[in-house]
Amino acid sequence: MSKLSLDKAKIKFLLLEGVHQSAVDALNADGYSQIEFHKKALPEAELKAAIADAHFVGIRSRTQLTESVLAEAQKLIAVGCFCIGTNQVDLVAAAKRGVPVFNAPFSNTRSVAELVMAEIIMLMRGIPEKNAIVHGGGWVKSAENSFEVRGKTLGIVGYGHIGTQVGVLAEAFGMQVVFFDIETKLPLGNARQLAKLEEVLAVADVVTLHVPETPQTQDMIGAAQLAKMRPNSHLINASRGTVVDIDALAAALASKHLAGAAIDVFPIEPKGNDEEFISPLRQFDNVILTPHIGGSTLEAQANIGAEVAAKFIRYSNNGSTLSAVNFPEVSLPPHPGKHRILHTHRNTPGMLARINEVISGAGVNISAQYLQTTEHLGYVVIDTDQSSSHIALEQLTAIEGTIRCRILY
Numbered sequence: 001m002s003k004l005s006l007d008k009a010k011i012k013f014l015l016l017e018g019v020h021q022s023a024v025d026a027l028n029a030d031g032y033s034q035i036e037f038h039k040k041a042l043p044e045a046e047l048k049a050a051i052a053d054a055h056f057v058g059i060r061s062r063t064q065l066t067e068s069v070l071a072e073a074q075k076l077i078a079v080g081c082f083c084i085g086t087n088q089v090d091l092v093a094a095a096k097r098g099v100p101v102f103n104a105p106f107s108n109t110r111s112v113a114e115l116v117m118a119e120i121i122m123l124m125r126g127i128p129e130k131n132a133i134v135h136g137g138g139w140v141k142s143a144e145n146s147f148e149v150r151g152k153t154l155g156i157v158g159y160g161h162i163g164t165q166v167g168v169l170a171e172a173f174g175m176q177v178v179f180f181d182i183e184t185k186l187p188l189g190n191a192r193q194l195a196k197l198e199e200v201l202a203v204a205d206v207v208t209l210h211v212p213e214t215p216q217t218q219d220m221i222g223a224a225q226l227a228k229m230r231p232n233s234h235l236i237n238a239s240r241g242t243v244v245d246i247d248a249l250a251a252a253l254a255s256k257h258l259a260g261a262a263i264d265v266f267p268i269e270p271k272g273n274d275e276e277f278i279s280p281l282r283q284f285d286n287v288i289l290t291p292h293i294g295g296s297t298l299e300a301q302a303n304i305g306a307e308v309a310a311k312f313i314r315y316s317n318n319g320s321t322l323s324a325v326n327f328p329e330v331s332l333p334p335h336p337g338k339h340r341i342l343h344t345h346r347n348t349p350g351m352l353a354r355i356n357e358v359i360s361g362a363g364v365n366i367s368a369q370y371l372q373t374t375e376h377l378g379y380v381v382i383d384t385d386q387s388s389s390h391i392a393l394e395q396l397t398a399i400e401g402t403i404r405c406r407i408l409y
C-alpha cells in the first residue's frame with residue numbers, strides 16, 4: 001500500500017520507444033519537467049532500474065510490463081500505452097497495484113486501415129513479385145494472376161475500430177465485405193457478418209486480421225484455417241504476430257495454396273532497428289513484409305502522443321480514469337478550493353461503509369464523492385475541505401483492503 005501526495009516537480013515520467021515529441025510538449029506545458037526519454041525499448045534489467053523511481057511510464061508495443069517488472073515500480077501511478085494494443089502489459093498485475101493503464105484506442109486506426117487497403121490492391125495485382133523481378137533486371141509484362149479488387153470479396157476477422165475502417169474503404173473500392181467477430185456487430189455499408197470464421201475463409205479473396213492478442217486469438221490462423229481459405233487467396237496480418245502460425249503460413253505459400261500475404265507483425269520481432277529480422281517468410285517474393293509499422297505515420301504518432309499525455313495529466317491533476325483499460329472509470333469535474341482524496345481498494349463487501357464511517361468519524365466535510373468499481377477493484381474519490389483532508393487521508397489509508405491513497409491539492 002502506498003500513500004502519494006506530490007508536487008509536479010517531483011513527478012518522474014519515463015517515456016520509452018521514442019514516443020512522439022507531442023507527449024513531451026504536452027507534459028512540459030502542464031508543468032511536468034522530470035521526463036526521462038528513451039528512443040528505444042530498454043532491456044529488462046535497465047527497464048527495472050529506470051522504472052524503480054518512475055511515477056508514470058509511457059511505452060509502445062515492444063516493452064513488456066510483466067509482473068516482475070511492475071514489482072520494481074514501487075512509485076508507479078499510471079501506465080500509458082502510446083498505441084492501441086495493451087497485451088504487452090500485465091493488466092491484472094497493474095490493477096492489483098492500483099495502477100491504471102491508458103492507451104490511445106483510435107489515434108492510429110486510420111493509418112493501419114490505409115496500409116491494409118494498399119496491400120489488398122498490391123496483392124491482388126501481384127505487385128510484390130513483379131517489383132522483385134523488375135528490381136532484378138527482369139521484365140514480365142503480363143496480366144496473368146492480376147486482378148481488380150472491384151467485385152472481389154474481402155473477409156475481415158475482428159470487426160472493431162480498424163476492421164470497420166478497412167471495410168468502409170474496401171466498399172468504396174467496390175469490394176464485397178464479409179466479417180467474423182465474436183460479438184454481434186453493426187455492419188457498416190453493405191458488409192455482412194458471418195457466423196463462423198470458416199465461412200469467411202471459404203468465400204474471401206483476401207482475408208485481413210484485426211483481432212487483439214488474447215488466449216483465444218493465439219494461432220487463430222493455423223494450418224487448418226489456411227487450408228480452408230480459397231485457393232489463390234491472400235492473407236493480411238497487421239494485428240499481432242501471435243495470431244498466425246508463421247510456419248503453417250510459410251507451408252501454404254510454398255505449396256502455392258495462397259497467392260500471397262502481407263505481414264506487419266510477427267511472433268518474434270527484432271528488439272530494435274539494428275537486430276536482424278529472422279523469418280521463414282523472407283524467402284517469398286509474393287509476401288509484403290513490413291516492420292510493425294501499421295500505426296507508424298507521423299499523423300498517428302503525433303495524435304497518440306498528445307492523447308495519452310492528456311490522459312496522464314488528467315489522472316495526475318484531477319484523478320479521472322476515463323478510458324483506463326484495467327481500472328474503474330471515473331470522469332471527474334475540477335475541484336477548485338477543495339482537496340481531493342483518491343482511494344483505490346480491493347472490492348470487498350462493506351468497503352464503502354468503512355470509508356464513510358472513517359470520514360464521518362473524523363468530522364471531515366465532504367463536498368463530493370464518486371465511486372466506481374470493477375470486479376476486483378474499487379475507486380472512491382472524495383472532495384473535502386482543505387483543513388480536514390490530511391486527517392481523512394491518514395485514516396483512510398489505514399483501512400484494511402486499501403491498495404493506494406493519493407491526495408490532490
Ligand SMILES: NC(=O)C1=CN([C@@H]2O[C@H](COP(=O)(O)OP(=O)(O)OC[C@H]3O[C@@H](n4cnc5c(N)ncnc54)[C@H](O)[C@@H]3O)[C@@H](O)[C@H]2O)C=CC1
Nearest residue numbers: 084085158159160161162181182210211212238239294295
Ligand atoms: N500493426 C500495427 O501497427 C497495429 C496493430 N494493432 C492491433 O490491431 C488490433 C485491433 O485493433 P482495433 O481494431 O483498434 O481493436 P478493437 O478492439 O476495436 O477491435 C477488435 C475486434 O476483434 C474482435 N475480437 C476479439 N477477439 C476475437 C476473436 N477471438 N475472434 C473474432 N473477433 C474477435 C472484438 O470483438 C473487436 O470487434 C489491436 O488489438 C492491436 O493488437 C493496432 C494498431 C496498430
Ligand SMILES: O=C(O)C(=O)COP(=O)(O)O
Nearest residue numbers: 060061062083084085295
Ligand atoms: O497500436 C498498436 O497496437 C500497435 O501495434 C502499434 O505499435 P507501435 O506503437 O508501433 O509499437
